[in-house]
Amino acid sequence: MRAVITVVGKDTVGILSGVSDICAENNINIIEVSQSILQELFCMIMLVDMEKSSVAFADFSDRLKAMGKEKNLQIHTMQEDVFNAMHHV
């Protein structure tokens, strides 16, 4: 199962490493990352493979959300299928 992590918020030091550390801790492989800064707003999209994940999806998502809250960022973790369903015929 693949998931998309999106991070939106004010740019600060260590956002990418914070998210990737949580992935690594849970044996989740990062496939692709794209990031941009639009008018000081940090926006990162990460595609990850959760096939060998050592943690349940809900716990992983909660963990990222909690980290987001600490750093004042909005972090969403959603299965890739949602975007395929919505945007591809």
Next chain:
Amino acid sequence: MINTRDILETIQMIENENLDIRTVTMGISLLDCCCDDIDRSCTKVYDKITRLAERLVPEVDTIEKEYGIPIINKRIAVTPVAMLTAASGGDPVRYAKTLQRVADTVGVNFIGGYSALVQKGFSAGDEALINSIPEALACTQNLCSSVNIGSTKTGINMDAVAEMGKVVLRCAELTKDDNCIGAAKLVVFCNAPEDNPFMAGAFHGPGEPECVINVGVSGPGVVRAALAKIPGANITEVADTVKKTAFKITRMGQLVASQAAQRLGVPFGIVDLSLAPTPAVGDSVAHILEEMGLESCGAHGTTACLALLNDAVKKGGTMASSHVGGLSGAFIPVSEDAGMIDAARSGCLTIEKLEAMTSVCSVGLDMIVVPGDTPAEIISAIIADEAAIGMVNSKTTAVRLIPAIGVREGEELNFGGLLGSGPVMKVNTASPAKFISRGGRIPAPLQSLKN
């Protein structure tokens, strides 16, 4: 990788535009629970629903987490209880209390199906059930009731219409200390769909399979936001934009429906393509109409805008789902829609205009607060008018009025939560008493003779 813009658009819809799945509703047939002893019948009902729906709430919660899509309600719809009463006899309120226990055990928000289908006449169990509705809704919290009093194929059962006026009033009277909430849990239908996942009208029709998952989508906020991006567009572009947005919303509903069905091991039934508003700011159908260019919902032009919206939602949604059903159209429940509430308060939106609007959209006169001293025959006549629109146009129409007992015109009832709040609206008080007292049946219209 998926387009960045598409990903951010989805996040924006969920985060800022109130995109959600309104309900995942499990339909369960209770026909095999009928027996001639009401005690045994109630035990079978409890055991069967709690067995089949045991995992409904946790599984749907997991889907919500994994897909990041808010799923607001988990509900159950059952075989019309009048059919069980026909076999078992006894006081139907016993079933109501059993269904409430089921709701408490499995943790669903609502359970629908305290219903009777009497479009052509009353059979065993129907009258007992209808007479028990006020008490059943007063002594339960999560139970919903509906009665189908007419259809295009059969005409309108005017005896049932006369009876339902009294039942609606009684529902409000018995719950007058709780904002007359009983009446908000009762809907009177013409052409009731058998696979509707939305409350208060959900029931599991006799033609439905043993157990099924139906999903109702939402998303008025998303449609409004899409229209706000094309302020100068002509009306063809407006319709196209609604269509494209409805497609995306429905695809999400289809995904959730198929996932829920697969995980619960139950067949997928339908996706209901309805734009269901909530009282939250930014989740209003009225505001979509205003975005199209009306000063206020209720202004002249409202019916045309709503017709366009309703049609475009269906066109966009149909391709997005393998099976479409239920009510499928824009809802216009006054108390559940911030824009409708404002329009009703200002006097721009009247019951007469709402009636016209119901001829081009689903569902009907929904969540409208009327004066508590409105006579039963006027409520019956409102039901008859609405049923006539449904019967002639081969569409579902419904009436969910809340007589505000002890509250005057201009004051408000506040139900809280998704049911919202609404001002007491003015009702035409000229008497239809003689018409309603005639009884009998309005014959089926020519439209019914299609064979």
